[in-house]
Amino acid sequence: MTSGGVSGPGLSGSAAIAGLGITDIGKVYGRTSADFAADAVLRAVADAGLRLSDIDGLLTSNGMTGGGSFQLPETLGMRDLGLNVTLSAAGATASAAIQYAAMAVTSGMCDAVVYVHADAPLATPGMSSAAAYAGAYAGAPARPPQGFRGVARANGLSGANPLYALAARRHMERYGTTTEHLGAIAVAQRAWAVGSPLATMRTPITLADHQASRWIAEPLRLLDCCLVSNGGIAFVVTSAERARTLAQPPVYVWGWGQGHPGYSMERGCEFGLVSGAGMSGATAMKMAGISIADIDVCELYDCYTFTVLITLEDYGFCAKGEGGPFAASGALAPGGALPTNTGGGQLSGYYLWGVTPLSEAVIQARGQGGRRQAPSHDVVLVSGNGGVLDFHGTLILSGQPR
Amino acid sequence: MDGSVARDEASAAFFDAAAEGRLLIRRCDACGHWLAPYLRMGATIERCPVCASDTLHWTPAEGTGTLVTWTVIHERADDSTHTVGVVELAEGPWLTARVDADPAALAAGASMVVGFDRPGGGEPVPVLRLVGARPSD
Numbered sequence: 001m002t003s004g005g006v007s008g009p010g011l012s013g014s015a016a017i018a019g020l021g022i023t024d025i026g027k028v029y030g031r032t033s034a035d036f037a038a039d040a041v042l043r044a045v046a047d048a049g050l051r052l053s054d055i056d057g058l059l060t061s062n063g064m065t066g067g068g069s070f071q072l073p074e075t076l077g078m079r080d081l082g083l084n085v086t087l088s089a090a091g092a093t094a095s096a097a098i099q100y101a102a103m104a105v106t107s108g109m110c111d112a113v114v115y116v117h118a119d120a121p122l123a124t125p126g127m128s129s130a131a132a133y134a135g136a137y138a139g140a141p142a143r144p145p146q147g148f149r150g151v152a153r154a155n156g157l158s159g160a161n162p163l164y165a166l167a168a169r170r171h172m173e174r175y176g177t178t179t180e181h182l183g184a185i186a187v188a189q190r191a192w193a194v195g196s197p198l199a200t201m202r203t204p205i206t207l208a209d210h211q212a213s214r215w216i217a218e219p220l221r222l223l224d225c226c227l228v229s230n231g232g233i234a235f236v237v238t239s240a241e242r243a244r245t246l247a248q249p250p251v252y253v254w255g256w257g258q259g260h261p262g263y264s265m266e267r268g269c270e271f272g273l274v275s276g277a278g279m280s281g282a283t284a285m286k287m288a289g290i291s292i293a294d295i296d297v298c299e300l301y302d303c304y305t306f307t308v309l310i311t312l313e314d315y316g317f318c319a320k321g322e323g324g325p326f327a328a329s330g331a332l333a334p335g336g337a338l339p340t341n342t343g344g345g346q347l348s349g350y351y352l353w354g355v356t357p358l359s360e361a362v363i364q365a366r367g368q369g370g371r372r373q374a375p376s377h378d379v380v381l382v383s384g385n386g387g388v389l390d391f392h393g394t395l396i397l398s399g400q401p402r
Numbered sequence: 403m404d405g406s407v408a409r410d411e412a413s414a415a416f417f418d419a420a421a422e423g424r425l426l427i428r429r430c431d432a433c434g435h436w437l438a439p440y441l442r443m444g445a446t447i448e449r450c451p452v453c454a455s456d457t458l459h460w461t462p463a464e465g466t467g468t469l470v471t472w473t474v475i476h477e478r479a480d481d482s483t484h485t486v487g488v489v490e491l492a493e494g495p496w497l498t499a500r501v502d503a504d505p506a507a508l509a510a511g512a513s514m515v516v517g518f519d520r521p522g523g524g525e526p527v528p529v530l531r532l533v534g535a536r537p538s539d
Contacts, residue, residue: 146408154521157443161475162473162475217475218505272471
């Protein structure tokens with residue numbers, strides 16, 4: 001597996017994340033995703049100690065509610081951008097966006113690129129997650145679908161919950177993974193969330209609480225599933241040299257990779273057993289010049305507890321099939337050997353697709369985690385995951401220059 | 403919503419055979435590769451993923467396979483449950499369909515047979531049953 005010419009060792013550490021902007025986040029009502037996006041961009045630019053006129057590149061992505069991407073330069077008065085693109089690799093978009101931003105600043109295409117993701121699926125207080133996402137689906141059909149789409153609808157596989165449940169069940173059947181193993185991930189991440197002022201869910205939970213939470217789609221329970229959140233997060237990416245002159249400690253981009261398995265859904269297919277993390281992680285670690293043992297902190301895409309489990313296996317933190325016992329060992333929790341999802345992740349912190357793990361990674365690499373700061377944080381691995389394990393992206397970040 | 407399914411041009415041949423209790427899947431004329439009649443979210447493949455030929459034809463399948471995975475979906479609104487499974491057909495493609503079986507009796511690798519139900523009186527849609535089991539209703 002090679003990383004390809006573009007991500008050769010010469011680029012490792014040549015770009016850095018210099019600004020982070022997080023809006024009010026979670027159950028924040030009455031604002032559009034476009035408004036969150038503009039707010040996040042302004043916060044990130046100010047965080048970096050820059051002015052908006054210093055930004056000459058813009059990358060955007062949308063959650064369920066869209067909006068904003070086309071309006072943003074107009075809304076904010078951003079003139080003569082050398083880059084303005086909306087990206088989509090589902091939950092893997094954020095990790096990919098930092099890769100393209102790094103390429104833009106290291107190639108000389110841009111001096112400083114802002115990447116922003118925003119979403120506002122929660123319309124009213126008390127709205128259920130399912131209703132939020134159903135209402136947010138742009139272009140939902142007005143009449144029941146015909147033909148095979150009607151068959152799929154009759155099967156009831158609507159939304160991501162049952163599809164990830166199919167993946168998790170297959171893993172359980174093959175490797176003996178249990179709902180208690182998944183619960184250990186939920187409990188560990190909630191323990192981290194207790195220390196994060198950004199987290200939505202900050203009351204500790206036990207494995208018994210997880211086991212008592214209602215089924216969504218077996219084998220996934222309520223506490224195996226991510227939150228639904230409103231908000232926006234933006235990042236400023238610039239060259240390592242320039243980042244060293246700015247307001248915040250630079251977070252250097254040591255390595256990056258992507259891996260998209262292309263499941264065949266026929267005999268021999270590894271859906272539910274193997275994700276794209278293996279390919280993506282190997283590429284990123286090779287570029288960074290590190291091995292799995294060098295990683296101090298993991299910020300993993302956690303739309304479901306199971307996503308964390310399979311991602312840990314495929315990166316190589318444990319053997320294939322051993323993700324359950326590895327999680328149950330306590331390694332991921334505060335005080336464990338591999339601090340993982342230290343802000344509570346999407347399960348307990350906030351759910352803004354790939355910018356959830358990415359934002360916490362920047363905080364940890366800077367050493368600004370406060371009560372939840374991981375003691376060792378020189379090398380932070382970030383994952384993105386999209387579709388139903390269809391997309392994967394990896395970043396290796398560090399507060400240390402390469 | 404009663405869950406009934408209406409046919410369209412792309413699914414007409416499939417439903418005609420299903421009405422007679424026969425499962426049709428698609429096969430590539432050029433290389434013989436078998437394809438599922440539909441993907442899990444209802445899309446169809448229009449070109450052979452092995453050889454890129456677009457000459458795919460509806461072909462009878464055995465209608466048997468082994469269970470790959472399944473989920474029991476819980477509906478909060480009415481406290482109901484239903485089971486959806488993925489079966490690996492004898493010919494190789496995966497077929498996603500409702501499962502008519504006690505979930506406690508399911509296991510990966512279990513031998514399944516493809517039957518048909520008519521939810522809401524609409525077109526017949528595939529349903530997976532354990533080999534030797536009778537329809538529950």
